[in-house]
Amino acid sequence: MSIFRFHIGIFITLAAVVLAGSLRAQGEDVFAFIPPGGKTLLAEVARGAPANDVREILTGKRTRAEWEAYLMQRTADFPVLRDLDETGIATLADYLAFNMPLPEGSVPADPGKADWSAVLPLDGRDLALENCQFCHIITVVVTQDKTQDAWLGTMNKPSHIEIKITPEQRQALASYLVLNGAIPIDLVPEELRAGGASY
Ligand code: HEC
Structure with a gap:
């Protein structure tokens, strides 16, 4: 890629960011087309659920497949799970496999009142x-259809090596993108399409 093309890319990116910012100012979330991740899903599932059940999730250690089975069995305790499709359940299970149990001390005493964005x-x-x-x-990023290994390969390219996320976060990000990426371009808002689908 030429330097020139890279600068055009930065320009388009900045234009998109400015535009996205002004749209958000009007109360519209330009990123709403990107499916929710496990953090958002877990906060929704925990909201209003009995404290002990929430604590069981936050202190549990399971593989993704085990979490998926667990969640499918717990729809009576966590009714929000019934609103999730297969990808939603897999995304939540995947997040739980990567992030649970929470470190001791960060499990909220009263999950009903927890500020999940901080926890x-x-x-x-x-x-x-x-x-x-x-x-x-x-x-x-979100329109590409890649395997886990291909995502890790992309993140290990010279262009990406300096990004400050841990190896575990790279794995978790790759895993989220395998499940939720490959978004068709016609679902992407116009202002995020310019020069976006290819590089
Ligand atoms: C420091 C600048 C920078 C950041 C931050 C960045 N990228 Fe990139 N990205 C590039 C450049 C430059 C290219 C084109 C050259 C290339 O493909 O390596 C690119 C291309 C890509 C491509 C298309 C090429 C391919 O390998 O499929 C994907 C997908 C991608 N980036 C994903 C990501 C993801 C995921 C992140 C966040 C973890 C990210 N980028 C953050 C600079 C960046």
Whole structure:
């Protein structure tokens, strides 16, 4: 890629970010098309659920497959789970496998009153929005259809090596993108399409 093209890319990115900012100012979330990550899903599931059941999740250690089975069995205790499709359940199970149990001390005493945004680790969606928009628009990321290994390969390229996320976060981000990426371009808002789908 030529330097010139890179600068055009930065320009388009900045234009998109400014535009996205002004849209958000009007109360519209330009990133709403990107599916929720495990943190958001878990906070929704925990809201209104009995404290002991929530604590059981926050202190549990299971593989993704085990979490999936667990969640499917617990829809009576966590009714919100019934609103999730297969990808939603898999995304939540995947997040739990990466992030639970929470470190001792950060499990809230009263989950009903917890400020989940302060308690729960970032999910794949958060990691993408926080780390993957400085040099190109998020569209470059969320429209790609890649395997876990291919995502890790992309993140290990010279262009990405300096991004400050831990190896565990790279795994979690890759895993989120395998489940939720490959978003068709016509679902991406117009202002995030320019130069976005290809690089
Ligand atoms: C420091 C600048 C920078 C940041 C931050 C950045 N990228 Fe990139 N990205 C690039 C450049 C430069 C290219 C084009 C050159 C290349 O492909 O290596 C690119 C291309 C890509 C591509 C298309 C090429 C491919 O390998 O499929 C994907 C996908 C991608 N980036 C994903 C990401 C993800 C995921 C993140 C966040 C973890 C991210 N980028 C953050 C600079 C960046």
